[in-house]
Amino acid sequence: MEKLNAESLRKIDEIVAKHESRPGPIKLMLHDVQHELGYVPFEAMEKISNATNASVAEVYGVVTFYSQFTTEPKGKHIINVCMGTACYVKGAQNLVNDVINMTGATVNGTSSDGLFSLDATRCLGACGLAPVVIIDGKVYGNADSSKIISEIIQSILDSERKPMGA
Numbered sequence: 001m002e003k004l005n006a007e008s009l010r011k012i013d014e015i016v017a018k019h020e021s022r023p024g025p026i027k028l029m030l031h032d033v034q035h036e037l038g039y040v041p042f043e044a045m046e047k048i049s050n051a052t053n054a055s056v057a058e059v060y061g062v063v064t065f066y067s068q069f070t071t072e073p074k075g076k077h078i079i080n081v082c083m084g085t086a087c088y089v090k091g092a093q094n095l096v097n098d099v100i101n102m103t104g105a106t107v108n109g110t111s112s113d114g115l116f117s118l119d120a121t122r123c124l125g126a127c128g129l130a131p132v133v134i135i136d137g138k139v140y141g142n143a144d145s146s147k148i149i150s151e152i153i154q155s156i157l158d159s160e161r162k163p164m165g166a
Contacts, residue, residue: 004043011036012044020051026062030069039070067121075110075117077156079135084123086130095131096120098145102153115160
C-alpha cells in the first residue's frame with residue numbers, strides 16, 4: 001500500500017476535525033475525503049475510525065457498501081457503463097469493449113496514462129434510456145459507440161492533447 005503524502009494527511013485531518021462533532025459523521029467525512037482526494041485511502045478510514053469511535057471495519061463497511069466511494073485512485077475522466085439487464089440487452093457490453101479499445105482503461109480500472117477510469121456498474125435507474133453511460137457525471141441515454149466513442153471520448157482526448165496556450 002502506497003503511503004500518503006503530508007498534504008493528503010493534512011486534508012484528511014481537516015475533514016475529520018470539521019465533522020467529528022456532528023451526528024452521523026462517518027459518511028460526511030468519507031464524502032469529503034472522496035471529493036478532496038478522489039478516493040478513500042486506508043489512512044483516512046483509520047483517522048475517521050479514531051475520531052468517531054467506530055471500528056475500522058465499520059468505516060470500511062460504509063466505504064464498500066456505497067458505490068460512490070472507491071478505495072483506489074481514479075482517472076481524470078470517469079466513465080460508467082450500466083450493465084443492468086436492460087442496458088446489457090441493448091448492447092452495453094459492446095460499449096464497454098469500445099471504451100476499453102479507445103481509452104486503454106480496463107473494466108473497473110484506470111488507463112495507464114491516468115486519464116480514464118472505466119466502471120461497469122449495475123442498474124443506474126434509467127432503464128428507459130438503455131443503454132446508459134455516464135461520463136464525468138453527465139448521463140448519456142440511448143448510447144451507442146459512435147456517439148460515445150467518436151464524439152465524446154475523442155473530444156476529451158483531443159482537449160487533453162492540446163498544447164498549453166493553444
